[in-house]
Amino acid sequence: MSISVLVGAQWGDEGKGKMVDYFAQQSDLIVRFQGGDNAGHTVINDYGVFKLHLIPCGVFNKDCQCLIGTGLVVNPDVLFEEMQQIVEAKLSLAGLKISSKAHILMPYHQKLDELMEASGGIGTTKRGIGQAYAYKAMRKSLRFEDLLNLENAKKKLENIVPVVNDQMASYQIEPYTVAGLFEKCQVWAKTFADMIVNPVAYLHEQIDADKNILFEGQLGAMKDIDLGIFPYVTSSNPIAAYAAVSGGFPAKKIDKVIGVAKAFSSAVGAGPFPTEEFGGTIDILRGTGEKPDDEFGARTGRSRRLGWIDIPVLKYTHAINGYDELALCKIDKLDDLPEIKICVDYKLDGKLIKEFPNTEDLEKVEPVYITLPGWLSDTTKIRRLDDLPDNAKKYIKTIEDLVGTTVAYVGVGPDREDLAIR
Template identity: 45%
Template structure:
């Protein structure tokens, strides 16, 4: 296979960073196709830990080319900070190993201000935004008033669009939010011209680069941020992100045709987690939930917020499998379950007294869903350091085979620890 789309199967935080890193060693191109710096992933290589938010983790490997696609909204200041962060760790980001789509939209200062004000105004109905300007940037993109990186190449055009936007946003800030401190056009213009001086060498037509690479049968890894249930169209709306983390957006967010995708790899934990608001049918509020949180170190990379924990949800995962057209699956954090005497898999919901195996997309029905569980015996022995499937405890193998059988999707990788070498490869993807 020359192209793999890697997606989150839950609400994000499934361990995509580790698996991206695992595959990036063989991939020649690693491409981010949606979202912004509201997502993050942690990669551990040897004793070194890397926390990344925009730049694909392939940047860690010499010779791997990283791409930020047109579907990503990028805060230039954050991108430069991340470059500096990597430099301090001995990794130099250059136009040779990173390209930024000229069609990607820029997060502006007013996007971040409006993000915070809008969330504050929602009060008890808040959606849990990271307040980093992602949503308002996508709003401007759809409203056709956004600024793209190609606009930095034309100072006259940039200033014209910026002037119109600042006038419009100041009116909103003043009249809707009663703000006294308004946007300073000159300050924003000068700030972004300075960003342009640093970033112009990185700006390129990512679509052409990727199509040429795929034509030459290069190994390309498409990396999604967040997860399926946070998809703006297919997620638990309105508790979703502002973009499409699902596999179907990988071609749109990078400018390659869907026929050029060979494999869709879904990433899921051996249990479930969620950050932020919204229904979570298998959420655990007992000692088991606390154990999963503690052993799994369940804290958001970007937000620092504790993740809610629950049992593996087969109903949700069947939905994610269908939506993404998954061809393969990766199970992460299997080792977190090592201590448990009994492990549960949700195989159906009961909603208003009726059993269903269909995931309800509307919040009212989902909030009523009571999980129906199938219980499996735990293995209560460490899986750390195990390198092959056959070495796993018998009950761990049965658990994985039951997931595979229930979802009708082959498991390609199993992670038994946070480090990149703590993985069991069942099928080679590149």
């Protein structure tokens, strides 16, 4: 039995979907443990190209169970659309389960998100994620367990809807009705009731049966609501420790933490991004959007902000998560670059700083770079780290030495098998 947690080591979009799809082949259970449908995991395998936002990437292994965990806020309509995508690919959903304690993202959450962004937001995806978590914190929320007791769900809606409509009135928006929302709950109950499980009992059954379990994180540590670049963050905790918190098991049972990083840096949305560059060499990495691994958001389609790899970020997120291994994705995107920059330090007001700065200071830091020679050769067919070009191995070794952990996997293309392993 083993419990592993896979998390984003940067700002999100690091290639977690590819890595979860790979590890799912050796896993008995994959658990999505936080977030919602505000970000997507792109998976490319023999079945096609998929952008999953709620369903764990283990769904492509027929022998792997998948749990949409307690820490999520789930839009049932989006989940149904994703399920249809899987069914159309002639794959089974028999192993897909939903935590009874996962909170339901309602239509008014999404509407409030749209309204708040229009009046000056932080660049959210307008999917209602923050509002769903806010209502969860206010105890004005439905959980999937309420779909198993519709009478109880209706009573809760009668308590929640007046609060919602007070907010809607401030935006001069038509009020929601209990009847209209309850009708949606009735439809959702018919669709999802057979998939809903007691998550703690279910997970402990898997642990007691010595199953191999992988927890799949969404976004990256720099977007953590507590430890990230607040307020330019997500509304949940995409760090390894939260897998145990939301899973309802002791953190000491986690055997391995796998961080996924990109061989350069990217970000979507507002907020500080010290290594960001515009045009020139860095734009070569973006692509045109025609390829599934070009630098455009899986959820939004927005062009990502791009920059060089940032060692202070990786050291900070390593301190938070404790990476046993790193997966370094998209190194093949650097194949044509004669030189590659690595940010190794920050200067603030002309002085090197040791501690990772707060958000306001991060906006002002000056990145300190070293430059390494590129390898100017194709890495896409390589499957062992030892077979990579010497300069690629030097690039990886430099990252390992500076961050203080081991790069065990290197992504050399978008497909599951495009992976060089140590």
